[in-house]
Amino acid sequence: MASHFANDLPPHLLMWQRVREYAVPPSMIETATARHAAGDWAGACAAARVDADLDLRAVRDRHGTELTSRLRADLRRLAPDLLRWHMPRIAPDGRLRPGLTIPLAQYGGYGDRPSVQLVVRTPPARADAGQRMSLSLWEGPGDSTWGHHPHPHPDRRFRLDLHRHLWDRTRSGELARRCGSPDQDSPWAKGSWAAEAELLLRAERRPRGAFTVRLGARGRAVLELVAPDDSHVPTFRPLPYDLPPQEAAALPVLPEAAARLLPDLELLRSGLITVGRLHPLVAEALTAVGSPAQGPAPAGPAPEPHDPHRVRCRGETHRIALRDGALTAIDHHPAELRREELLVALGGPALPCLRAIDAVHRNPEALPAVRERLGHGDVSGALAVVEGLLGPAAMLRDGPLRQELESAAARRVDHGLFRAGLVAVHPAATAQRPRLDRHTPAALRSKRGSRPRPRTGLL
Known part of the structure; x- marks a missing residue:
C-alpha cells in the first residue's frame, strides 16, 4: 500500500485492520468450528x-428445566469465535474493551425471580493477558458471584441480546x-437507527418515544422515534425539548x-481487507446479498527473504539457515563457530555471520508481528513465528524479543489471580492519598480539584 494512501486513512480503520489480522486467527476459527460440529460447545469456547x-x-436446580433447556440450546x-470477532475494542491497540459485562440472551426467571441473562465478560485492563473472556449467568441485582469484577451488571450500551446475528451461527445471515x-x-x-430503535423500545416494553445514542466518548444525542400510526415505518428526529441530565441518562440507549457501521464494511470499502480474509460466517452473510463494494486491493506483505539468508x-557471501532446529551459519565449520563464540565471550569481535544471528535472536524484523499476536492473546501464533525464525531448539538471548515473551508470561499470572478472586481491586486503589486541609498549598489543592477523569478511547 502506498504510504500516502495509508496516511490518509482514519486511525481506527488501521487499527481494525490489525485486529482482523491478529485478534481471531484462522487456526482459532478452524478449531472452534470443528469442535462445534462435533457437538462440543465447551470445547469450541476453549478454542476461542x-x-x-x-x-x-x-x-437446573435453581431455575428449572425449561430455562436450562433454552440456555443449552443457545x-x-x-459461535465463540464469531463473538470474539464482533466484540467491542479500544484504541490504539484494538484489544478487547476491558471490564465489560455484555448480555447475550435473556430468559424469564423461575417463579417470582428476576430475569436471568447469559452474559460474556471481559477482564479489567490490569488482567487482560491472553485477551480471554468468560461466559456466565447473571441472575439479577443480588447476584454476587462476580463481585470482584469492576462492572458485573449487564451493560446497556454494549449489549448483544438484540443482535444475536453477531454470535448465533444460525442467525449470522441477518x-x-x-x-x-x-x-x-x-x-x-x-x-438503520429507526428500525433498531424500534426493536430496542419494544424489548424495553416502551411505546415509541425518546432514546439516546452515544456519539463517542463524551457526545450523546437524544432522539425521538415517531410515526403517524402503526402502519407507517417509524423515523427518528431530535427531541424538540431539552431533558434534565438525570432523565436523559435513564432513557434507553x-x-x-x-449505532455504528460494521467495521468490516469500512475495511472492504477502503481496500484494507478482502472478503477472503473475513470470518467465514461474516463473508457468507455479506456475499449472500451481493458482493460488497470493495476498494483497491491491499498490497500484500513484503516478500520474505528466502532460506537461506x-x-x-570475510569478503564472501555466506548462508544462514535453520539446521537441526536452530539458526546457524552453515558455511562455517562447527568447530570454527565454537572458537569464534568463545572469542566473543572473551570480548573479541564477532564474525558478521554471528552478528547477524545475534541480531535475529535479540530484535528480529518480525518482532512487531510477535508483539501484536501476544497483545491479542495468540501465544501459539507468536511462538510459531519465533520458531520459524530461530528454530524450535533455539535458546533466546537477552533483548526485546525475550522481554516481550517474558512479559506476556508474567501478565498471565495477573489474569489467573483475577480469575481466582485473589486480587479484588487494583493495588493503586488502596494507596493512601494525602488529605486536603487548610495547610495544603493552594497550587496543590487546585491541581487535585481540576484533575480530569481518565477515559478509555472509544472506537
Missing part, C-alpha cells in the same frame, strides 16, 4: 479462549441487513452494535 463459568446442573448455537449501508462516508449507521562475511 472463552472460559465457560456455567454449571448446567446448578442452573450454547449449542453459540448481518447483511443489519450492518448499515456500506456506501456512506460516516462510521455511524444512521440509516441504542446499542453500539446498532545471505550475509557478507
Whole structure:
C-alpha cells in the first residue's frame, strides 16, 4: 500500500485492520468450528479462549428445566469465535474493551425471580493477558458471584441480546441487513437507527418515544422515534425539548452494535481487507446479498527473504539457515563457530555471520508481528513465528524479543489471580492519598480539584 494512501486513512480503520489480522486467527476459527460440529460447545469456547463459568446442573436446580433447556440450546448455537470477532475494542491497540459485562440472551426467571441473562465478560485492563473472556449467568441485582469484577451488571450500551446475528451461527445471515449501508462516508449507521430503535423500545416494553445514542466518548444525542400510526415505518428526529441530565441518562440507549457501521464494511470499502480474509460466517452473510463494494486491493506483505539468508562475511557471501532446529551459519565449520563464540565471550569481535544471528535472536524484523499476536492473546501464533525464525531448539538471548515473551508470561499470572478472586481491586486503589486541609498549598489543592477523569478511547 502506498504510504500516502495509508496516511490518509482514519486511525481506527488501521487499527481494525490489525485486529482482523491478529485478534481471531484462522487456526482459532478452524478449531472452534470443528469442535462445534462435533457437538462440543465447551470445547469450541476453549478454542476461542472463552472460559465457560456455567454449571448446567446448578442452573437446573435453581431455575428449572425449561430455562436450562433454552440456555443449552443457545450454547449449542453459540459461535465463540464469531463473538470474539464482533466484540467491542479500544484504541490504539484494538484489544478487547476491558471490564465489560455484555448480555447475550435473556430468559424469564423461575417463579417470582428476576430475569436471568447469559452474559460474556471481559477482564479489567490490569488482567487482560491472553485477551480471554468468560461466559456466565447473571441472575439479577443480588447476584454476587462476580463481585470482584469492576462492572458485573449487564451493560446497556454494549449489549448483544438484540443482535444475536453477531454470535448465533444460525442467525449470522441477518448481518447483511443489519450492518448499515456500506456506501456512506460516516462510521455511524444512521440509516438503520429507526428500525433498531424500534426493536430496542419494544424489548424495553416502551411505546415509541425518546432514546439516546452515544456519539463517542463524551457526545450523546437524544432522539425521538415517531410515526403517524402503526402502519407507517417509524423515523427518528431530535427531541424538540431539552431533558434534565438525570432523565436523559435513564432513557434507553441504542446499542453500539446498532449505532455504528460494521467495521468490516469500512475495511472492504477502503481496500484494507478482502472478503477472503473475513470470518467465514461474516463473508457468507455479506456475499449472500451481493458482493460488497470493495476498494483497491491491499498490497500484500513484503516478500520474505528466502532460506537461506545471505550475509557478507570475510569478503564472501555466506548462508544462514535453520539446521537441526536452530539458526546457524552453515558455511562455517562447527568447530570454527565454537572458537569464534568463545572469542566473543572473551570480548573479541564477532564474525558478521554471528552478528547477524545475534541480531535475529535479540530484535528480529518480525518482532512487531510477535508483539501484536501476544497483545491479542495468540501465544501459539507468536511462538510459531519465533520458531520459524530461530528454530524450535533455539535458546533466546537477552533483548526485546525475550522481554516481550517474558512479559506476556508474567501478565498471565495477573489474569489467573483475577480469575481466582485473589486480587479484588487494583493495588493503586488502596494507596493512601494525602488529605486536603487548610495547610495544603493552594497550587496543590487546585491541581487535585481540576484533575480530569481518565477515559478509555472509544472506537
